[in-house]
Amino acid sequence: MARVRVRPARADDLAGAAAVWHASEGHPGSAPPSPSATGWLRHVLATGRLVVAETDTGRVIGFAGARPEGALTALTDLFVHPGHQSSGVGGLLLDAVLPTHGPRATFASADRRALGLYLRRGLLARWPAFYLAAGRDAVRLPDRDLQTREVDMVESQFLVQGPADPGFWAEAGAIALEVRDRRRALGHAMLTWHSPEWLHQPELATILESSAVRGHAADVVIAVIRAMLARGAAGVALQVPGAHPALPILLGAGLRIAGVDILCATADCGVADPERTTVHGEPLPPI
Numbered sequence: 001m002a003r004v005r006v007r008p009a010r011a012d013d014l015a016g017a018a019a020v021w022h023a024s025e026g027h028p029g030s031a032p033p034s035p036s037a038t039g040w041l042r043h044v045l046a047t048g049r050l051v052v053a054e055t056d057t058g059r060v061i062g063f064a065g066a067r068p069e070g071a072l073t074a075l076t077d078l079f080v081h082p083g084h085q086s087s088g089v090g091g092l093l094l095d096a097v098l099p100t101h102g103p104r105a106t107f108a109s110a111d112r113r114a115l116g117l118y119l120r121r122g123l124l125a126r127w128p129a130f131y132l133a134a135g136r137d138a139v140r141l142p143d144r145d146l147q148t149r150e151v152d153m154v155e156s157q158f159l160v161q162g163p164a165d166p167g168f169w170a171e172a173g174a175i176a177l178e179v180r181d182r183r184r185a186l187g188h189a190m191l192t193w194h195s196p197e198w199l200h201q202p203e204l205a206t207i208l209e210s211s212a213v214r215g216h217a218a219d220v221v222i223a224v225i226r227a228m229l230a231r232g233a234a235g236v237a238l239q240v241p242g243a244h245p246a247l248p249i250l251l252g253a254g255l256r257i258a259g260v261d262i263l264c265a266t267a268d269c270g271v272a273d274p275e276r277t278t279v280h281g282e283p284l285p286p287i
Helices: 011-025 035-047 089-097 112-120 166-171 217-230 246-252
Strands: 004-008 049-055 060-069 072-080 104-109 124-135 147-151 175-180 185-192 205-212 235-241 256-265 277-279
Touching: 004 089, 011 035, 011 049, 011 060, 011 072, 035 049, 035 060, 035 072, 049 089, 060 089, 072 089, 089 112, 104 112, 112 124, 112 256, 124 246, 147 217, 175 217, 185 217, 205 217, 217 235, 217 246, 235 246, 235 256
Parallel strands: 072 104, 205 235
Antiparallel strands: 004 049, 049 060, 060 072, 104 256, 124 235, 124 256, 147 175, 175 185, 185 205, 205 277, 235 277
16 A cells, blocks of 8 residues: 555545545446535534545545544544555545544445444444435325424424524524324424535435424425425435335335435434434445
8 A cells, every 4th residue: 555644634625525525425427526515524524524535646535534423422523535545545544533432423335335334333223213215205104184394494393303404404504394193293394495515416405404303204204205395305315324214105105215324323322213203325326
């Protein structure tokens, strides 16, 4: 392996990091990352820890990010350029951002090399998370006698993130919806109408997170997707844990699995209830 140095990232490293991300996640014919693709990395740089791996010529060949969420350290990103994978770079990056003790978690990819890194460092494979996506014409959801209304994002009751960084998501165009029956609020969802920073399917409206009272998780997700389509969304995408009751309903209603991640977390990590929450993530190439 060529000599590699891992160091804290600077603002002028973000374009190189975005290029690594595109090389790792892209597919033939995918457009190169737009200038807005660095928005999330800039946010991690400002609010957490972002490092890059560079060769002795100064070329960025990998990056990793982590952010504190209370006592938890959440690994947000870990990407290595395909030409340098399986050479130890990923381990160097992970060691630079992820502590060896305390609650830690990440949505690992299904890549066996990445999973091996996390499992060897004490993170347990908790559950699969399925990326679902569909264009509007393919979706046929059952009706629910529920109402949705836009509410203040900061005050919405989310089980996972609260939501994390409402200012960041608000600047990205996210909104919060409350789902109610005739008596009470059943849950909330945070969503965007499009995802310009995503490499694949940026035109899809995305549920970034949903949370529900027990027994109504599927109702909340279905009501929110119906509201998104009623407002003209070109299609929908979301990430659903394997145990979530909405998963079989959505698959039967026209959504398809575009990818799979595995939530990895330490034993002392209080992860959210996978039967009541969904969280955000990026689908893989169009299906």
